[in-house]
Amino acid sequence: MSERDEAVISYSADPQTLMPEQLTGFFVGWPNPPSPETLLRLLQSSYRVSLACDGQKVVGFANAISDGVLSAYIPLLEVLPDYQGRGVGSELMRRLLAELDHLYMVDVMCDDEVAPFYERLGLRRAGGLIQRNYARQSGQE
Structure with a gap:
């Protein structure tokens, strides 16, 4: 059994104590x-x-970003490549959706090939429009 298979994943909802060095390896292909x-x-x-x-x-x-009253949008779900296919993304979404259960609408915009993943979690397909400014993709000022 590999070290990766033996890992115990813990879940949290508090990013306040994180450090940048804990957040590397995400956004593969961006x-x-x-x-x-x-x-x-x-x-x-x-x-x-x-x-x-x-x-x-x-x-x-x-x-999730939200007005805290009626609506929320889930812009990002990221799982490191070595941890994909182990249910981590599904568990992250289940936990996040439970936190948003008090809201009228929770929206996710995704590519067609990953829509079935979200459908398995109870979300439904709907039309949408987007605007992207790829020069600002890094979020840097």
């Missing part, structure tokens, strides 16, 4: 990903967060 420092700011500024950790290392996260 041409201009946010830095760990920017990711930390993003998580600490979110309405709700769900974190998956292997020891002190963050191996996955999902976050």
